[in-house]
Amino acid sequence: MFVDTHCHLNVENFAKDFDEVLKRMKKAGISQVINVGCDLKTSQKGIDLAEKYDFMYATVGLHPHEAKDFTSDLWANLESLAQNKRVIAIGEAGLDFYRNLSTKEEQEKVFKKQCDLAKNLDLPLIIHCRDAYEEMYKILVQEKAKKVIFHCFAGNLEFAKKIWDRGWASAFGGMLTYPKNEDLRVIAKICPDDLWLIETDCPYLSPQKFRSERNEPAYMIETAKVLAELKRVDLQDLGKIEERNVEKIFGIKAPSKK
Ligand SMILES: [Zn+2]
Numbered sequence: 001m002f003v004d005t006h007c008h009l010n011v012e013n014f015a016k017d018f019d020e021v022l023k024r025m026k027k028a029g030i031s032q033v034i035n036v037g038c039d040l041k042t043s044q045k046g047i048d049l050a051e052k053y054d055f056m057y058a059t060v061g062l063h064p065h066e067a068k069d070f071t072s073d074l075w076a077n078l079e080s081l082a083q084n085k086r087v088i089a090i091g092e093a094g095l096d097f098y099r100n101l102s103t104k105e106e107q108e109k110v111f112k113k114q115c116d117l118a119k120n121l122d123l124p125l126i127i128h129c130r131d132a133y134e135e136m137y138k139i140l141v142q143e144k145a146k147k148v149i150f151h152c153f154a155g156n157l158e159f160a161k162k163i164w165d166r167g168w169a170s171a172f173g174g175m176l177t178y179p180k181n182e183d184l185r186v187i188a189k190i191c192p193d194d195l196w197l198i199e200t201d202c203p204y205l206s207p208q209k210f211r212s213e214r215n216e217p218a219y220m221i222e223t224a225k226v227l228a229e230l231k232r233v234d235l236q237d238l239g240k241i242e243e244r245n246v247e248k249i250f251g252i253k254a255p256s257k258k
Helices: 018-028 040-052 064-069 072-081 104-121 133-142 157-165 182-190 217-231 235-250
Strands: 002-007 030-035 056-060 087-096 125-130 148-150 169-172 196-198
Touching (some): 002 196, 002 217, 002 235, 018 217, 030 040, 030 217, 040 072, 064 104, 072 104, 087 104, 087 133, 104 125, 125 133, 157 182, 182 217, 196 217, 196 235, 217 235
Parallel strands (some): 002 030, 030 056, 087 125, 148 169
């Protein structure tokens, strides 16, 4: 069975057909999901869902796009949400110097605070990184970040090796299935077997087969198929490896092992 390690079932796009989405997910062999928070609202919603469904977990974080809205009140609220026992990671946090919806200074300040929070709570940090690889690496090293997941990994091979050397993980999503992304497939193929995860980032970034549709956890299996082929293992064994990695990185067990 698989775990969708990064999704956003905590956004409006799923309000209408939520139960159908869950049914299709179970049928596709996805047993657990981690709903990632990008601001106060989605972090809270992720926790609400995780308290309702035992196969869902939540993260609490402030996306770099939201860094401009940072206030000490907002931060106090996030810190208190992060204490919830269904919260298994901090993020999505990071730097996005491509869209620059917040200034670099705002992004770095908010990112460092989240590095601190993750360290204090001994939780992994889920990273969003775009056009900011060197700055990101520098801050993570400075902050002595321990457990790190590069969500939707899109760096180059050299950067991939740099993060793996530190024991940080790379998560692969729908982009792994896009015809143009041969470089990414080369990276996934040689990624150490204890340092990868699979995710959808739904409702965004649908795999190739569903490119024009809203993404959802069931579609993760398309990415898993590509990874299984690259790793030369069957799909079932790939699922077992992912469960093991999820347990090691996030500390959550597969339902069958509970
Ligand atoms: Zn995301």
